[in-house]
Amino acid sequence: MGTTMTQQDHDERADPAAGLAAGLAAGHRASTHHERDLLRLATAGSVDDGKSTLIGRLLYDTKSVLADQLAAVERASQARGGEVVDLALLTDGLRAEREQGITIDVAYRYFSTATRAFVLADTPGHVQYTRNMVTGASTAELAIVLVDARKGVLEQTRRHATIAALLGVPHVVLAVNKMDLVGFDEATFTAIADEFTLYAAGLGVHDVRAIPLSALAGDNVVDRSARTPWYAGPTLLEHLEAVPVDRDPTTEPLRFPVQYVIRPQTPDHPDYRGYAGRIASGVVRVGEDVVVLPSGRRTSVVGIDTFDGELDVAHAPQSVTLRLADDVDISRGDVLAPAADAPVTGADLTGTLCWLADAPSVPGARVLVRSGTRTVRAILRTVDSRLHIDTLTVEPGVDRLALNDIGTVQLRLAEPIVLDDYAEHRRTGAFLLVDPADGTTLAAGMVGPSTVVGLAGAEERCRAL
Numbered sequence: 328m329g330t331t332m333t334q335q336d337h338d339e340r341a342d343p344a345a346g347l348a349a350g351l352a353a354g355h356r357a358s359t360h361h362e363r364d365l366l367r368l369a370t371a372g373s374v375d376d377g378k379s380t381l382i383g384r385l386l387y388d389t390k391s392v393l394a395d396q397l398a399a400v401e402r403a404s405q406a407r408g409g410e411v412v413d414l415a416l417l418t419d420g421l422r423a424e425r426e427q428g429i430t431i432d433v434a435y436r437y438f439s440t441a442t443r444a445f446v447l448a449d450t451p452g453h454v455q456y457t458r459n460m461v462t463g464a465s466t467a468e469l470a471i472v473l474v475d476a477r478k479g480v481l482e483q484t485r486r487h488a489t490i491a492a493l494l495g496v497p498h499v500v501l502a503v504n505k506m507d508l509v510g511f512d513e514a515t516f517t518a519i520a521d522e523f524t525l526y527a528a529g530l531g532v533h534d535v536r537a538i539p540l541s542a543l544a545g546d547n548v549v550d551r552s553a554r555t556p557w558y559a560g561p562t563l564l565e566h567l568e569a570v571p572v573d574r575d576p577t578t579e580p581l582r583f584p585v586q587y588v589i590r591p592q593t594p595d596h597p598d599y600r601g602y603a604g605r606i607a608s609g610v611v612r613v614g615e616d617v618v619v620l621p622s623g624r625r626t627s628v629v630g631i632d633t634f635d636g637e638l639d640v641a642h643a644p645q646s647v648t649l650r651l652a653d654d655v656d657i658s659r660g661d662v663l664a665p666a667a668d669a670p671v672t673g674a675d676l677t678g679t680l681c682w683l684a685d686a687p688s689v690p691g692a693r694v695l696v697r698s699g700t701r702t703v704r705a706i707l708r709t710v711d712s713r714l715h716i717d718t719l720t721v722e723p724g725v726d727r728l729a730l731n732d733i734g735t736v737q738l739r740l741a742e743p744i745v746l747d748d749y750a751e752h753r754r755t756g757a758f759l760l761v762d763p764a765d766g767t768t769l770a771a772g773m774v775g776p777s778t779v780v781g782l783a784g785a786e787e788r789c790r791a792l
């Protein structure tokens with residue numbers, strides 16, 4: 328397989344406070360690659376399932392590792408007396424930082440083959456780190472869920488599958504790792520694959536590809552294994568290269584959250600006023616009628632400025648500065664949308680939360696809701712229901728959510744915001760709950776109850792299959 332050597336193994340931590348929003352933004356960072364040739368993926372696994380080793384193996388076998396990094400890993404492996412190069416060392420640099428109790432911590436790694444570029448959100452696997460999986464998977468088109476072939480599907484595996492479904496990740500790979508420790512036994516693989524596929528189907532995730540692997544030895548990661556003659560499917564990388572990515576910005580409505588108002592007031596540009604931000608979804612054209620939300624004022628786009636000059640049309644996820652026909656009052660946090668097809672705004676938010684804080688939610692708690700570039704004060708009025716991960720049933724009548732719980736809530740906001748239903752607007756329907764006292768992230772949220780309601784009854788659907 329042809330590979331490029333343009334390793335850009337950027338290890339970056341998303342801003343902890345910005346959490347999901349940072350995840351969204353960082354996921355967009357790779358827009359230098361042509362969007363259609365880019366696959367965003369997230370990994371999830373329980374502790375010690377071999378996630379770091381698998382990522383290391385992918386980087387190593389696609390020749391995405393710089394020679395000096397590799398030499399350092401080889402030296403460290405030898406110093407430990409290991410015969411095999413410990414590929415987990417490639418990703419261990421971040422481990423120490425992760426263990427310092429950072430709230431949200433996702434490293435984005437970039438690698439590419441001749442066919443495609445990949446952005447991989449790498450998240451630690453401990454049970455309390457569901458929050459990282461949420462952040463990492465929020466922009467992913469594909470989630471790799473790892474299981475240890477000796478242990479099979481665990482509660483953590485089901486939780487990861489549920490979060491992938493909640494977040495609308497369209498493709499899931501079940502990586503059945505450590506096949507070398509079960510003698511590459513076909514029956515073991517098939518039993519795990521069947522159990523997971525049935526559970527995922529109950530969640531409405533139908534594109535599940537199970538692959539028998541050994542991340543340590545390299546079987547079926549990049550190179551086909553001679554030790555699984557019974558497996559006719561693709562290797563992990565073959566699958567990652569082939570999975571369809573349907574990313575056509577023209578099919579989504581425009582959402583432009585304003586990040587900055589630009590008024591240079593230089594002698595050259597005495598009257599310049601522009602609104603800078605990243606197009607979250609859709610397309611914007613010069614001449615287009617837009618509405619400013621939440622104020623509802625209407626105007627039209629007269630210019631689209633970028634560092635490379637003016638454009639007639641721009642689309643997500645480009646960063647642009649828009650000039651408007653009228654001198655309307657616009658500030659950071661406002662959203663521009665098509666005037667003909669304006670989204671709903673409101674101060675009463677029904678949403679689905681993944682509770683990420685150690686302390687449970689408190690009824691009546693004062694919180695901040697961070698949606699796009701806007702942050703507003705809010706009260707968490709009620710918790711309406713909680714989802715049981717094991718049975719995929721919804722439990723009504725609960726009054727609080729504990730760490731890792733998924734449930735539906737009612738929030739009352741101090742000011743209206745754009746309320747895009749997450750089920751239809753993955754980019755703009757997500758929000759964060761933040762503690763106003765210390766800025767920690769309390770929960771990742773999705774506008775609309777439909778995601779959890781959609782999961783309710785999944786058990787029956789599962790049985791009916």
Ligand SMILES: Nc1nc2c(ncn2[C@@H]2O[C@H](COP(=O)(O)OP(=O)(O)OP(=O)(O)O)[C@@H](O)[C@H]2O)c(=O)[nH]1
Pocket residue numbers: 372373374375376377378379380381415451452453504505506507508540541542543544
């Ligand atoms: N035999 C065998 N061991 C493996 C395989 N993959 C990983 N391991 C070993 O399993 C242990 C855990 O691997 P890691 O890659 O560190 O696990 P992890 O899931 O990244 O761990 P966390 O990030 O801490 O959750 C290490 O000792 C690896 O060498 C495999 O395919 N076969």
